[in-house]
Amino acid sequence: MKPTGTGLRLVVLAALLLGIISPIAAGLIQTGRAAFGLMPVVGAHGSGLEVWRSLCALPGFWTSVRLTLWIGFAATFLSLTLATCFCATAHARMTGRSAARWLAPLLAAPHTAVAIGLAFVLAPSGWIARLLAPLVGWVRPPDLALINDPWGIALILGLMIKEIPFLLLVMLAALSQIPVQQHMAAARGLGYRRSVVWVKIIAPQVWPLIRLPVLVVLAYSLSTVEMGIILGPSNPPVFSVFVMRLFMAPDLAMILPASAGALMLAFLMGVASATLFVAERLVRYTGLWWIRAGGRSSAVKPLLRIASLCVIALFVIGTLAMVSLVFWSLAWRWPWPSMLPETWSFQPWRNAAGVLGPALGNTLFIAGASVFVSLALAILWLEGEDRKGRGCAGWGEVLIYLPLLLPQIAFLYGLNMLFLRLGISGGIGAVIWAQVLFVFPYVMIVLSDPWRALDPRLIRAAASLGAGPVRQLLTVKIPLLLSPILIAAAIGTAVSVAQYLPTLFMGAGRISTLTTEAVTLSSGADRRITGVYASLQAILSFAAYAVAFMVPAFVFRNRAALKGAGQ
Amino acid sequence: MRISLMSALAAIVLSNPILFNPVLADSWQDTLEAAKGQTVYWNAWGGDPQTNAFIAWVGQQTFERYGVALRQVKLTDTAEAVTRVLSEKAAGQDDEGSVDLIWINGPNFLAMKEQGLLFGPFVAGLPNAQYLDLSPASPNSVDFTVPVAGMESPWRLAKFVFNYDSARIDTPPLSMTALLEWATINPGRFTHPDPSNFMGATFLKQALIDLTQDTAVLQEPVTEDSFVAATRPLWKWYDALRPTLWRGGETFPENQSVQQQLLNDGEIDIAMSFDPASTAVAIAQGLLPETARVFVPEGGTIGNVSFVAIPYNAASREGAQVVANFLLAPDTQAHMQNIEVLGAFSVLAAAKLKADARATFATLQTAPGLPSLADLGPTLLEPHASWMTRLTQEWARRYTR
Amino acid sequence: MSLDLKNVSVRWANSSTLFGPLCICVERGEIATVMGPSGVGKSTLLDAIAGHLSSTFQLEGHITLNGIDLRSLSPEARRIGLMFQDGGLFPHLSVGDNLAFGLTRTLVGRARRHAAVEVALKQAGLDGFYLRDPASLSGGQRARAALMRTLLAEPAALLLDEPFSKLDLALRGEMRSFAFEHIRRHNIPALLVTHDPEDAKEAGDQKLVLA
Numbered sequence A: 001m002k003p004t005g006t007g008l009r010l011v012v013l014a015a016l017l018l019g020i021i022s023p024i025a026a027g028l029i030q031t032g033r034a035a036f037g038l039m040p041v042v043g044a045h046g047s048g049l050e051v052w053r054s055l056c057a058l059p060g061f062w063t064s065v066r067l068t069l070w071i072g073f074a075a076t077f078l079s080l081t082l083a084t085c086f087c088a089t090a091h092a093r094m095t096g097r098s099a100a101r102w103l104a105p106l107l108a109a110p111h112t113a114v115a116i117g118l119a120f121v122l123a124p125s126g127w128i129a130r131l132l133a134p135l136v137g138w139v140r141p142p143d144l145a146l147i148n149d150p151w152g153i154a155l156i157l158g159l160m161i162k163e164i165p166f167l168l169l170v171m172l173a174a175l176s177q178i179p180v181q182q183h184m185a186a187a188r189g190l191g192y193r194r195s196v197v198w199v200k201i202i203a204p205q206v207w208p209l210i211r212l213p214v215l216v217v218l219a220y221s222l223s224t225v226e227m228g229i230i231l232g233p234s235n236p237p238v239f240s241v242f243v244m245r246l247f248m249a250p251d252l253a254m255i256l257p258a259s260a261g262a263l264m265l266a267f268l269m270g271v272a273s274a275t276l277f278v279a280e281r282l283v284r285y286t287g288l289w290w291i292r293a294g295g296r297s298s299a300v301k302p303l304l305r306i307a308s309l310c311v312i313a314l315f316v317i318g319t320l321a322m323v324s325l326v327f328w329s330l331a332w333r334w335p336w337p338s339m340l341p342e343t344w345s346f347q348p349w350r351n352a353a354g355v356l357g358p359a360l361g362n363t364l365f366i367a368g369a370s371v372f373v374s375l376a377l378a379i380l381w382l383e384g385e386d387r388k389g390r391g392c393a394g395w396g397e398v399l400i401y402l403p404l405l406l407p408q409i410a411f412l413y414g415l416n417m418l419f420l421r422l423g424i425s426g427g428i429g430a431v432i433w434a435q436v437l438f439v440f441p442y443v444m445i446v447l448s449d450p451w452r453a454l455d456p457r458l459i460r461a462a463a464s465l466g467a468g469p470v471r472q473l474l475t476v477k478i479p480l481l482l483s484p485i486l487i488a489a490a491i492g493t494a495v496s497v498a499q500y501l502p503t504l505f506m507g508a509g510r511i512s513t514l515t516t517e518a519v520t521l522s523s524g525a526d527r528r529i530t531g532v533y534a535s536l537q538a539i540l541s542f543a544a545y546a547v548a549f550m551v552p553a554f555v556f557r558n559r560a561a562l563k564g565a566g567q
Numbered sequence B: 001m002r003i004s005l006m007s008a009l010a011a012i013v014l015s016n017p018i019l020f021n022p023v024l025a026d027s028w029q030d031t032l033e034a035a036k037g038q039t040v041y042w043n044a045w046g047g048d049p050q051t052n053a054f055i056a057w058v059g060q061q062t063f064e065r066y067g068v069a070l071r072q073v074k075l076t077d078t079a080e081a082v083t084r085v086l087s088e089k090a091a092g093q094d095d096e097g098s099v100d101l102i103w104i105n106g107p108n109f110l111a112m113k114e115q116g117l118l119f120g121p122f123v124a125g126l127p128n129a130q131y132l133d134l135s136p137a138s139p140n141s142v143d144f145t146v147p148v149a150g151m152e153s154p155w156r157l158a159k160f161v162f163n164y165d166s167a168r169i170d171t172p173p174l175s176m177t178a179l180l181e182w183a184t185i186n187p188g189r190f191t192h193p194d195p196s197n198f199m200g201a202t203f204l205k206q207a208l209i210d211l212t213q214d215t216a217v218l219q220e221p222v223t224e225d226s227f228v229a230a231t232r233p234l235w236k237w238y239d240a241l242r243p244t245l246w247r248g249g250e251t252f253p254e255n256q257s258v259q260q261q262l263l264n265d266g267e268i269d270i271a272m273s274f275d276p277a278s279t280a281v282a283i284a285q286g287l288l289p290e291t292a293r294v295f296v297p298e299g300g301t302i303g304n305v306s307f308v309a310i311p312y313n314a315a316s317r318e319g320a321q322v323v324a325n326f327l328l329a330p331d332t333q334a335h336m337q338n339i340e341v342l343g344a345f346s347v348l349a350a351a352k353l354k355a356d357a358r359a360t361f362a363t364l365q366t367a368p369g370l371p372s373l374a375d376l377g378p379t380l381l382e383p384h385a386s387w388m389t390r391l392t393q394e395w396a397r398r399y400t401r
Numbered sequence C: 001m002s003l004d005l006k007n008v009s010v011r012w013a014n015s016s017t018l019f020g021p022l023c024i025c026v027e028r029g030e031i032a033t034v035m036g037p038s039g040v041g042k043s044t045l046l047d048a049i050a051g052h053l054s055s056t057f058q059l060e061g062h063i064t065l066n067g068i069d070l071r072s073l074s075p076e077a078r079r080i081g082l083m084f085q086d087g088g089l090f091p092h093l094s095v096g097d098n099l100a101f102g103l104t105r106t107l108v109g110r111a112r113r114h115a116a117v118e119v120a121l122k123q124a125g126l127d128g129f130y131l132r133d134p135a136s137l138s139g140g141q142r143a144r145a146a147l148m149r150t151l152l153a154e155p156a157a158l159l160l161d162e163p164f165s166k167l168d169l170a171l172r173g174e175m176r177s178f179a180f181e182h183i184r185r186h187n188i189p190a191l192l193v194t195h196d197p198e199d200a201k202e203a204g205d206q207k208l209v210l211a
Helices: A005-035 A050-057 A061-093 A096-108 A111-122 A127-136 A153-175 A180-189 A194-223 A226-231 A239-247 A252-293 A300-329 A347-388 A394-405 A408-422 A428-452 A456-464 A469-480 A482-498 A501-506 A514-522 A527-555 B002-015 B022-035 B049-066 B079-090 B107-114 B127-131 B176-185 B198-211 B224-244 B256-265 B278-284 B317-328 B330-337 B355-362 B385-399 C042-050 C095-102 C110-123 C139-152 C169-186 C197-203
Strands: A331-333 B039-045 B069-075 B101-104 B152-159 B161-165 B270-273 B292-295 B301-309 C003-012 C017-026 C031-035 C057-065 C080-083 C157-161 C190-193 C207-209
Touching: A005 A252, A005 A347, A005 A394, A005 A408, A005 A428, A050 A061, A050 A252, A061 A153, A061 A194, A061 A239, A061 A252, A061 A300, A096 A153, A096 A300, A096 A482, A096 A527, A111 A127, A111 A153, A111 A226, A111 A300, A111 A514, A111 A527, A153 A194, A153 A226, A153 A300, A153 A428, A180 A194, A180 C042, A180 C080, A194 A239, A194 A252, A194 A300, A194 A394, A194 A428, A226 A239, A239 A252, A239 A408, A252 A408, A252 B079, A252 C095, A252 C110, A300 A331, A300 A347, A300 A527, A331 A527, A347 A428, A347 A469, A347 A482, A347 A514, A347 A527, A347 B049, A394 A428, A408 A428, A408 A501, A408 B079, A428 A482, A428 A501, A456 A469, A469 A482, A482 A514, A482 A527, A501 A514, A514 A527, A514 B069, B022 B317, B039 B049, B039 B079, B039 B317, B049 B069, B049 B317, B049 B330, B069 B079, B079 B101, B079 B107, B101 B107, B101 B317, B107 B301, B107 B385, B127 B317, B152 B317, B161 B256, B161 B278, B176 B198, B176 B224, B198 B224, B198 B270, B198 B301, B198 B385, B224 B385, B256 B270, B278 B292, B301 B317, B317 B330, B330 B355, C003 C042, C017 C031, C017 C042, C017 C057, C031 C042, C031 C169, C031 C197, C042 C057, C042 C080, C042 C157, C042 C190, C080 C139, C095 C110, C095 C139, C110 C139, C139 C169, C169 C197
Parallel strands: B039 B069, B039 B101, C031 C190, C031 C207, C080 C157, C157 C190
Antiparallel strands: B101 B301, B152 B301, B161 B270, B161 B292, C003 C017, C003 C057
């Protein structure tokens, strides 16, 4: 009795509900209880809105909220615009495959590593300043707020460096589903210039396909803690860091306003998403009005050029940030104003070699396990869709992406309580479970489009040749989709390697991974050891990507149609 | 003859607390027995590779000598461990807790003590506690004016010091007023960590003690009137200082390590630390230029002790006590004070040490960046813990946008 | 007012010829057909005229429209309309908005533009279809809407790439008459690429065979 489409989907749904929704819900409920003053363990027995009032009265609260909203929207809007413009100018030259190849390094770089490297590159005592110092005549580093600035520009830049490659990736995947050439030809035949066609015809068709990833990007920009600490303003900090500081305050009673703050952060995300939808409606109305007016040309082209240059500049800075980390890991002393380390040394690597064994091992094991589980769930889900014969269910998608759309702080603390009660806290299983929550959506984002774009006639041909559904899956679908599957695995590995809060909370701090070590060390004074750990994080992710590109190239070396495939 | 032999024997027995107190001796033996084979999870700040290496060395030693394995759980902030114990208590997990030992002091200790999250008192039962000065007035007995009551065991000394780059400053400012003058002439070259961090709050406390008229009132819990009166000169001074700070006083480094990095990068000229030996260690590690030196204001600085505490639900509490005891052994403390290892100053009372132990301490290396105990000046008493909370709140109210 | 091809040939980058040299002059209101076996390059010829020639090809010869050399112009400046096999309506715009997109810019004013679109829809037998989703249209309706969109742009010439081949036989004749009538009414030269000899017969004008 072979499982039907509905059966498979129900299995995955059950796994999702039990594995994802209920933990998140449990976590949120716990946070909610504390937010309304109900936390018996510190002696609070329910004081309703008093906690919220005290939260709002904390100094810097409103500034922090405004700051977070500004940074979140600015980063997302700029990333989206720049990515779109870049796509418009370079799309002709980029196929899905080659693009994924050179986007890979920036996609793989962990957020923390990029933040630390960027903090060095942009700092007044950093690389760019040292480059300019002889030209401008600085003897001492200038007193300019280039990072940790009050408007969060450095944080916005850091976010953009990570978000633009991600958006480009999903955009390219979406574009492969649209007959771009044909639309371009038709519209140009009607007298429209290329750039206008992009804005009026291509972009509106791409938008529904990238809406959810954009929401994910917005959610991250609003709730990042690590990047907020390293690059963001400190007085007051962005709201997620503000809440984190409350959680970390020695006065345990501050956990109550901290929980209220965490819920507030989730509420802010909701507000931001709602704003996005409203903005979408507005843009649609104005867009339609603009289309009906029939204007054929506009000053869009020079803007596209500038935007593409900005994107390239950001990529260069991002690469410099990663390179600087590698240099720091090989440096002994690197004072101002040297462009390169004054003394090179392998000492940081030697110092780390003794201790990083367990961390490295844990990282590899957890990444492998969570990626495997996520891929299995994703393939089951997509296969279930195929057998059912229906397309993707909207609500299913939202459920899958829910962990990415909520701030981690809001439910991880409460989730840990649940795990404690169940007696499963502190183990590597709990950590893997928590990580799957966040890896699975990314794997889905990357794998869904290529899976659904697979020519159904091939499957029908296989069926007509007598292959059952399982054989179709194993011998036709998966080999054909080997490249997207491996890329999804690579992205999943990068996401898993970069996870911080889940490992920290679920592992009771006992499971050390490269990221937990790196973040802890980044609170110290030694950029060199941070450089070692961050370089290792990056190397792991790059290795996963390299595998994702080399294995299909080797396996399909005699199959021209599949070599570049990655549609 | 026999009588003198008897009295000699009695003297030996009486002078050795373990032999003198058979109850004590037995219970320590029991503790050692129970600890064999246990694994102790020591939650300690992991931002300093030197400290991490020292803790690893401690683990090696305790395993070889007592069969107690030690694992460090690296924290970014002590509050992580406190919250963990709290969650376990809330979930009803009163046994087999995941935290066995915490590197703790000050407000975190106060919070855990008040919430009943600690195991103890256990310090009196540690054989090596004999080398400590546990008199009621000593820093080992009072943590931020909160009585320790044997609930936490000391392990390293902390004293607030400033460090600076002697290549860029000839004579460092030796009082808060002098600091203000210096900062006015050299704007943008001084800062302090954000007061939400322990270090930043201590800087404010240090300034308060230096500038306030009546220091005795600081030992009492804070009241609105006493606060306003005592802090008036502080805020006047700070308002004048703020525009001369790094970044115009709009943003502050997250903690003292980030500030040390700024000193290393050349963005500022003065930094601060809780560990007098950290500068020498940093120079040896290449984290500060060779010309970095330590200075303290003339009136003395706040000093206190870093402790380790055991949560009430620790799974390996015997093992934790063995570790705490080992940390107090004179050989361990000497090893710790060696700047090639960690450089942290010992908590042991020199007067209580035996001659050979005292000799070990005397032979420890010196380094240009390492101040001697005499250089460190007088130790000022910590104010009551409530002053720190109130100071941080008021600073945030006045200076957060 | 004619579309003039003089010694036009297209070759691969490695210099072997795809087709050519061709010479044809299509007058106003004339519908010339281009026929030939599959793969001979009929669509490539249309690409070359419209300006979308892929970089793997090289174009030689002259193409002029109303005396202007087209090779110096970008595709959007050439004012050459295109019609594809499956219509090519934009899926994210309604039928009416598709036509409004194509409507020439010279007509100004929301009300006037809306009226012009409604007139075109009526002519195509799609009265009241302004807000309809293009995906809900039948093949024939889509082809008519696409043709109206192209004509509303007031092109100077029209290229049709096998526009009727996806329609069933009965519909084809109807669609053919509709298209030819409107093209002749607009009095522009048109070049039709097709497999179907019926199309050539109906058009009745010059026929070009690529071999």
